[in-house]
Amino acid sequence: MVCIYRNPKDTAVSYYHHTKNMPWHYGFEGDWNDYFPFVLSGLHQEGKWVDNVISWWKNGKNNPNILFIRYEQMKKDFVGSAKRLAAFLGKSYDDDYYNRLQYSCSFDSMRKLSGLHFGAFDPVRKGEIGDWKNYFTVAQSEQYEALYQPVLDQHKDFIIEYE
Numbered sequence: 534m535v536c537i538y539r540n541p542k543d544t545a546v547s548y549y550h551h552t553k554n555m556p557w558h559y560g561f562e563g564d565w566n567d568y569f570p571f572v573l574s575g576l577h578q579e580g581k582w583v584d585n586v587i588s589w590w591k592n593g594k595n596n597p598n599i600l601f602i603r604y605e606q607m608k609k610d611f612v613g614s615a616k617r618l619a620a621f622l623g624k625s626y627d628d629d630y631y632n633r634l635q636y637s638c639s640f641d642s643m644r645k646l647s648g649l650h651f652g653a654f655d656p657v658r659k660g661e662i663g664d665w666k667n668y669f670t671v672a673q674s675e676q677y678e679a680l681y682q683p684v685l686d687q688h689k690d691f692i693i694e695y696e
Contacts, residue, residue: 536589539604541582542665545572565668583681590691605662611635
């Protein structure tokens with residue numbers, strides 16, 4: 534199993550856009566400030582980030598059949614992350630393969646694929662690191678951190694990047 538996890542604040546913003554861009558499915562038509570209480574309460578599609586991701590970490594960090602990859606690390610070093618995944622799967626490829634894979638997995642390339650659009654909704658948004666800073670107020674950031682910091686303090690070996 535491969536568990537790819539992302540900065541929880543960026544994850545919340547992704548959930549927001551996913552929910553907002555499918556009002557016919559979720560019935561949500563508000564802005565970020567309207568959505569934020571759902572993030573705090575976990576009353577949205579994926580529940581609380583801290584419950585989901587940390588549960589996987591606690592139960593799988595020592596399991597040799599589970600590989601954890603940080604999204605931010607993948608963005609910084611795609612080829613290194615892809616090689617790590619390949620090794621986990623018992624595979625090895627040449628550098629040309631990894632370069633083609635990097636292009637194929639880029640957001641621009643995925644956007645060009647047919648069948649990824651559902652009406653006006655494009656499930657491939659930005660994929661940027663740190664976009665949460667354009668949404669969270671200082672007070673919201675502090676509220677959100679209060680939810681998961683006590684749990685993260687119990688798992689010092691768990692890594693999150695805030696860029």
